[in-house]
Structures are given as structure tokens and as C-alpha cells.
Amino acid sequence: MNVIVFNCGSSSMKFQIIDTDKEKIEQNKDRQLAKGLIERIGSQSLISFQVEGKSSFKEALPLRDHRAALNYIIKWITSPETEIPGIRGLEDIHAIGHRVVHGGEKFKESIRIDNDVIQGIEDCIDLAPLHNPANLKGIYAAREIFGPSIPQVAIFDTAFHSTMPETNYLYAIPYQIYRRYKIRKYGFHGTSHRYISFRYRVLTNKTREETNIITLHLGNGSSACAIKNGKSFATSMGFTPLEGLVMGTRCGDIDPTVIEYLAHKEGATIDEVFSILNKRSGVLGISGLTNDMRDLIAEVEEHQDRRAQLAIDMFCERVKKYIGAYAAAMNACDAICFSAGIGENSPLIREKICENLDILGIKIDKKLNNQAVGGKEMKISHKESKIEIYVIPTNEELVFARDTVRVVMNLPKSK
Ligand code: ADP
Numbered sequence: 001m002n003v004i005v006f007n008c009g010s011s012s013m014k015f016q017i018i019d020t021d022k023e024k025i026e027q028n029k030d031r032q033l034a035k036g037l038i039e040r041i042g043s044q045s046l047i048s049f050q051v052e053g054k055s056s057f058k059e060a061l062p063l064r065d066h067r068a069a070l071n072y073i074i075k076w077i078t079s080p081e082t083e084i085p086g087i088r089g090l091e092d093i094h095a096i097g098h099r100v101v102h103g104g105e106k107f108k109e110s111i112r113i114d115n116d117v118i119q120g121i122e123d124c125i126d127l128a129p130l131h132n133p134a135n136l137k138g139i140y141a142a143r144e145i146f147g148p149s150i151p152q153v154a155i156f157d158t159a160f161h162s163t164m165p166e167t168n169y170l171y172a173i174p175y176q177i178y179r180r181y182k183i184r185k186y187g188f189h190g191t192s193h194r195y196i197s198f199r200y201r202v203l204t205n206k207t208r209e210e211t212n213i214i215t216l217h218l219g220n221g222s223s224a225c226a227i228k229n230g231k232s233f234a235t236s237m238g239f240t241p242l243e244g245l246v247m248g249t250r251c252g253d254i255d256p257t258v259i260e261y262l263a264h265k266e267g268a269t270i271d272e273v274f275s276i277l278n279k280r281s282g283v284l285g286i287s288g289l290t291n292d293m294r295d296l297i298a299e300v301e302e303h304q305d306r307r308a309q310l311a312i313d314m315f316c317e318r319v320k321k322y323i324g325a326y327a328a329a330m331n332a333c334d335a336i337c338f339s340a341g342i343g344e345n346s347p348l349i350r351e352k353i354c355e356n357l358d359i360l361g362i363k364i365d366k367k368l369n370n371q372a373v374g375g376k377e378m379k380i381s382h383k384e385s386k387i388e389i390y391v392i393p394t395n396e397e398l399v400f401a402r403d404t405v406r407v408v409m410n411l412p413k414s415k
Contacts, residue, residue, distance in 0.1 A: 001408075002033070002087060005097040005400035008138030010130060013038045013069045017077070017084060017093070018401035022411055025402050028202075032397075034077070034084045038069045045069065049076055051084050066137040070145055096152040097404035098139050099191070099396070101131035103156030105182060110159065110403040113139060113152040121154065127182070128240075153404040160190030163231040168329075171239075185243075187235035189217045192394040193225040194232075196337050198414055199377065199392045201230070204335075212332040214323055217394065218349070219340035220248035220291060224319065226326035234329055236322055242278060246311075246318045248291030251281035253318070286311035293342045293349065316352040323353070327360055327387075335381075335388040336362070344393045345373050350380070354389060361386025 001021045007014040014037045020030035036049035045063040050056040057076070063069045076082055078089050086092060098113070104124040111117055118139065125132045142152060161169075169185045170178060178184055196215040201208065208230025215225045222245040226234040236244025236252075246252045254277065263273050276285075284291035287308045289299060293315075299308035327333040342349055347369045354364040363385035372380050372391040381389035405411065 001094045001405055002092055003095045003097055003401040003404045004093050005099070005397050005404065006138045006142065007099040007397070007400075008066060008134050010134040011039065011041045011043075013041060013066060013073070013138060015073060016397040016401070017087065018398065019086065020398075020401050020405055022405070022409065025405065025411075025414070030398060030401065033087065034082075035397075036073060036076070038063065038072070041066060041069050047072070049073075049082075051082060057082075065141075067141040067144065070138070070141040074145065090146070093146070093150065095404050095408045096142050096146060096150055097400040098135060098142070098152060098154050099157070099400055100135045100139075100154045101157045101188065102128035102186065103154075103158045103162075104186070105162075107154070107156045108159055108162040110153055110155045110407050112407050113143075113154050117154060127186070151404075151408045153407045155191060155400045155403045157188045157190050158186045160194040161185075161187030161225075161232040161235050164234060168234040183239060185235070185238040187223070187225070187232065188237045188241045189221070189223045189225075189235075190232070191396045191399045192217045192339065193223075193227065193235070195394055195396065195399045196339050196392045197227050197230065200335060200337055200390065203377070203379075203390070203392075211334075212330055213335045213337055214326045214333055215337045215339065215392075216319060216323075216343055216353075217340045218245075218319070218338065218343035221250070222247045222319075222340070222342070224322040224326065226330050228330045228332070234326060242274075244318075245322065246286075246315045247282040248293075249279050249282045249284045251277045251285070283311035283315055286314055293346060297346070297348060312349070312352070316349060319353045320357065323357065323362075324360070333360070333387055335390055337390045337392045339392050339394040344375065344391060347373065350389075350391070362389065364389055 002017060002019050004015055004017050016035040017033040018030055019033055024030045032052050034051045039046045041063050044060055047059045048056055063072055100121055102124045104127055106120050121132055121136055193215045197211060200213055201211055211227060211230040213227050215227060217223050221241055224236040225232055242250050244252050259273050283296060287296055289308055296308045296312055299305040338350055350369055351364055354362050363382040365380055365382040368380040372378050375393045377392050379388060379390050
């Protein structure tokens with residue numbers, strides 16, 4: 001079955017075409033056929049498409065909206081020169097999966113899209129005013145262009161965390177306020193944490209019930225998740241992705257009073273303060289240089305830049321704090337799993353996070369740690385470590401495609 005999965009932002013559209021079905025999922029033989037990205041939709045758009053194993057096709061041309069972008073993608077997919085294996089026309093695409101950021105309290109798993117589901121996603125716009133409308137643009141465009149005969153599925157970033165207990169998802173604010181406005185922790189990166197946890201079970205041959213781990217999705221946006229008995233038990237992002245770890249440009253945990261104080265001092269609006277906390281904080285804000293971890297590390301190595309070092313230290317310290325908190329909250333932790341851009345590629349950051357965690361019996365194997373770069377999936381803990389440490393590259397698109405197949409074919413969840 002050929003599935004196309006979309007991940008739409010306000011001015012971008014990412015897609016992958018993945019060949020998958022029941023057998024391929026079971027044998028881990030799904031095959032990525034093609035992928036692409038269109039950025040700057042609405043102005044001079046930048047296009048980068050690639051058929052698996054071939055060099056990429058790049059172009060810049062104006063695309064007015066998501067519908068125009070999708071039409072362009074389809075033209076490329078179905079063009080005889082493109083030669084995607086097994087795909088000659090639109091009829092060779094059998095199902096569509098859409099990443100949707102916020103499912104609120106309503107969507108606890110992936111679901112086939114119909115008018116009610118669209119209404120439900122629209123109802124969550126208040127909770128994710130930047131993301132859900134962008135995701136919906138992709139859904140509307142795909143419905144219009146592919147027509148009703150191709151099934152479409154929504155996969156929610158928040159769904160995996162719907163198993164968090166009340167004690168962990170509530171904020172200690174008046175309960176009526178939670179009831180009235182649904183102000184609570186939702187958590188994000190759910191598809192990624194779910195995939196990492198699934199790979200951990202495959203690698204260790206454990207059941208869901210036996211899975212007690214901490215997953216660390218460390219990228220430009222970062223979050224930690226405590227997974228207890230295979231389910232999300234606690235996660236660091238909250239009502240929005242701003243809470244939790246120190247990120248590329250987001251501050252993570254902060255005393256909310258700072259917002260009022262800063263607005264007052266700077267004569268700034270609430271929106272302006274949030275723009276500082278979302279876009280100008282994190283390691284960018286501390287270093288004053290960049291949000292890119294690679295560049296920060298280079299600044300320290302080449303110029304011994306003090307604030308770049310400080311930003312790295314704060315990033316790692318916050319992750320450590322969550323590891324300790326989650327190990328205590330679960331009263332169990334068999335493994336820590338690193339993932340995403342930084343987690344998959346930076347031995348230095350992983351080592352720094354794991355150092356001085358003797359109290360938990362965490363010991364990294366430096367040699368293995370240095371080998372785990374560029375998409376390798378492997379164990380990097382020392383044999384004496386009480387808690388195992390893994391690097392597990394994330395693959396959200398694969399989860400989108402597999403969920404799409406599962407929902408369309410009514411298959412049970414993975415073991
Ligand atoms: P997101 O999906 O949240 O945008 P990614 O998962 O793509 O982010 O991760 C991007 C981050 O990963 C960037 O900060 C980048 O510098 C970092 N990164 C990638 N490779 C390395 C590396 N070799 N060493 C350190 N950081 C890296």
C-alpha cells in the first residue's frame with residue numbers, strides 16, 4: 001500500500017511516500033519511496049524533492065497557497081520523468097496521513113478523517129492557533145484534490161500523552177479553570193516518543209507492560225517523556241511546547257511572573273513577551289549567537305566562547321533535572337533513550353547529560369557513545385551502568401504511515 005504522509009506548517013509542506021502494509025509493518029520492511037519539502041508557501045517558494053536513492057530535484061517558484069503546493073507535488077509525483085517505483089498516477093496512492101499538532105482532550109489516537117473529525121480539529125484551533133490551521137490547510141487541500149475515495153487519517157502529536165494521569169497533566173490552578181478552558185498539560189512530540197518506545201521494545205524484546213524508560217527528543221524543539229508500563233506517564237512540554245527543557249529558541253520552564261514583570265519593564269505587549277520567550281530565548285538567548293547546537297559546540301571548541309558554553313551547560317543541566325525527576329516519579333527506569341537532531345548526533349551532549357548521574361547508577365560507555373552518530377541505533381551504556389542508555393533515531397513519518405495503514409485497514413496496535 002502506498003501512503004503519502006503530510007506534515008504542514010503555516011508556510012511549509014513536507015511529505016513522504018512510504019510503501020507499507022500489515023506484513024511490511026510486522027517485518028519492519030516499510031520502504032520510503034520519495035520525500036519532499038516546500039518552504040515559503042505564499043511567496044517565492046523553495047522546493048526540494050527526492051526519489052529514494054536518486055539525487056534531489058530543486059526549484060524556486062511562486063506557489064500561492066497549500067492547494068497550489070499540493071498540486072505541484074502531485075504534478076511531480078505523477079510526472080513520467082520522476083519515476084517513483086510503483087507510482088505512475090494518482091491511483092497508485094492508496095491512503096493519506098496528516099500530522100495534526102493538537103488533538104485536545106478529544107483525540108486519543110489516530111483517526112480516519114471525516115467531517116466530524118475536521119470539526120474536532122477546528123475546535124482545537126484555540127489551543128494551537130499557529131499549528132492546527134496549518135495542518136487543516138493540508139487536509140482541506142488533499143480532500144479537494146484527491147477526492148473522497150482516498151482515505152485520509154489524522155495523527156496527533158498530543159495523542160500519545162493522553163494516558164498521563166491527572167496528577168501529571170493538571171496544573172495546580174483552580175480546578176474550575178481547567179474545566180472551563182481545558183488549561184492543562186497536553187505534551188507534544190508524542191509520535192516521536194511513541195516510536196522511540198516501540199523501537200526500545202523491539203531492541204530489548206520487552207512487552208509494553210515491562211517498558212519503564214525516559215525518552216529524550218532533543219532537537220531544535222526538545223522534550224522528555226517518562227514512559228511507564230509502555231504509556232506516557234509525564235512529559236516536559238505542557239499546555240504549549242514552550243514548557244520544559246531549554247530549547248533552540250524557547251526558554252522552557254520559567255516562573256510565569258517574569259511575563260508580567262517583563263511586559264511592565266519593557267512596555268511590551270503579552271504577544272511581544274511571548275515572542276521573546278518562544279523565539280529569542282533558549283540556547284540562542286543565552287549564547288547570543290545561534291540556536292544551532294552544532295555551531296554552539298564549534299564556538300566553544302574554536303573560540304572558547306563563554307556564553308556558548310553556558311548555553312550548552314544549561315541545556316544539559318535541564319535534561320539532567322528531568323531525568324532525575326522522572327526516575328523518581330516512576331520509581332523505575334530501565335533505560336534512557338536519546339533521539340532527534342542533537343540526541344542522535346552529539347556524543348558530547350549525551351556525555352555531558354549522563355555525567356555525574358552516579359546517584360542513579362548511570363554510566364555511559366565513551367567509545368560506544370562516540371560511535372553512535374549519523375542515524376545509528378545502538379546501546380551506548382557501560383556494562384556496569386544500572387540504567388541502560390540507547391541512541392534511537394526517531395522516524396515520525398514512518399509512524400504516520402503505519403498509523404494510516406492501521407486505521408484504514410482496521411489493524412490492531414503494535415505489540
Ligand atoms: P527539529 O526537528 O526540532 O527542528 P532536529 O531534530 O532536526 O530539530 O534537530 C536540530 C538540532 O540538532 C540543531 O540544533 C542541530 O544543530 C542539532 N544537530 C544536528 N547534528 C548535530 C551534531 N552532529 N552535533 C550537535 N548537534 C547537532
